[in-house]
Amino acid sequence: MSIIEKAMEKLNPKAKAVESDAPAENESPMPADSTANYREINLERLKQRNIISLHGENYSASIAEEFRMIKRPLLDNAFDKAVRNGNLIMVTSSLPGEGKTFCSVNLAMSIAMEMNRTVLLVDADVLKPSVLHHLGITADRGLMDLVQEKGVKVSDVLIRTNIENLTILPPGRHHKRATELLASNVMAGLLEDMAQRYPDRIILFDSPPLLVTTEASVLASHMGQIVMVVEAEKTPQPALKEALSLIESCDIVGLVLNKTPYIPGFEYYGYGYGYGYGKRHGQ
Numbered sequence: 360m361s362i363i364e365k366a367m368e369k370l371n372p373k374a375k376a377v378e379s380d381a382p383a384e385n386e387s388p389m390p391a392d393s394t395a396n397y398r399e400i401n402l403e404r405l406k407q408r409n410i411i412s413l414h415g416e417n418y419s420a421s422i423a424e425e426f427r428m429i430k431r432p433l434l435d436n437a438f439d440k441a442v443r444n445g446n447l448i449m450v451t452s453s454l455p456g457e458g459k460t461f462c463s464v465n466l467a468m469s470i471a472m473e474m475n476r477t478v479l480l481v482d483a484d485v486l487k488p489s490v491l492h493h494l495g496i497t498a499d500r501g502l503m504d505l506v507q508e509k510g511v512k513v514s515d516v517l518i519r520t521n522i523e524n525l526t527i528l529p530p531g532r533h534h535k536r537a538t539e540l541l542a543s544n545v546m547a548g549l550l551e552d553m554a555q556r557y558p559d560r561i562i563l564f565d566s567p568p569l570l571v572t573t574e575a576s577v578l579a580s581h582m583g584q585i586v587m588v589v590e591a592e593k594t595p596q597p598a599l600k601e602a603l604s605l606i607e608s609c610d611i612v613g614l615v616l617n618k619t620p621y622i623p624g625f626e627y628y629g630y631g632y633g634y635g636y637g638k639r640h641g642q
């Protein structure tokens with residue numbers, strides 16, 4: 360049995376009560392168009408990079424179908440009142456280069472294509488950010504500015520895009536105490552606030568590898584759900600085991616097997632992608 364099957368065997372459905380996911384009465388939903396920041400994403404460029412880019416014809420039907428299957432349980436949990444902060448979803452992996460950003464961006468695009476579903480994609484890999492690069496856009500301010508500068512509001516640094524339901528929170532300006540800032544109470548407060556204030560929105564975090572930095576495991580402790588990317592034929596079993604042990608605080612962990620080898624005749628697996636998903640009880 361593979362490590363993935365073993366890990367999934369451990370994962371059981373969960374049902375943990377929360378006090379309330381409802382926003383306070385005087386809080387309005389995140390106004391997507393309240394910011395002057397706007398970027399045009401080149402959809403043709405996305406297509407060339409194997410990223411889902413449009414409704415229908417402009418992208419690989421297979422990759423779109425795969426991410427549709429991955430997002431379905433995430434969306435179900437995100438709007439299940441029994442899941443605490445279910446709308447906060449982190450994409451991570453054990454080691455560098457396993458496909459975290461590729462999966463974050465594709466997942467965000469896939470969710471943004473749902474009717475009535477908005478997604479905020481956060482580049483929380485502040486030491487080695489690449490979400491903006493994948494999307495072919497640039498921005499100065501973002502997450503790090505929110506946690507280090509008093510008076511900066513989320514809506515000041517959000518980037519709206521030509522993909523109507525997709526908003527980006529860039530990593531922001533590098534700070535030498537980035538790790539400490541991400542582990543700070545300010546960051547914890549920000550995450551809680553985002554989850555509660557915008558319960559109708561999926562907030563997806565691209566993160567660093569769990570075994571290389573401490574930020575991802577700190578972030579994990581605030582997440583309602585985690586997508587763990589595993590690189591086919593590459594991620595060592597002990598590394599995956601250790602990485603899973605670092606995110607035990609999160610009740611719902613899904614495993615995505617990325618870069619699966621092409622199998623002629625099996626079109627479904629032909630785009631280097633496969634997935635597995637499971638849930639487990641909180642402690």
Ligand SMILES: Nc1ncnc2c1ncn2[C@@H]1O[C@H](COP(=O)(O)OP(=O)(O)OP(=O)(O)O)[C@@H](O)[C@H]1O
Nearest residue numbers: 409454455456457458459460461462568618631632
């Ligand atoms: N399923 C896939 N199909 C095609 N290309 C992929 C796939 N997964 C990842 N890639 C490519 O592999 C490279 C590494 O992926 P990515 O940047 O997403 O990894 P990462 O885990 O975010 O790396 P890092 O740890 O450095 O942040 C990128 O060029 C990406 O486009």
Ligand SMILES: [Mg+2]
Nearest residue numbers: 459460484489
């Ligand atoms: Mg990355």
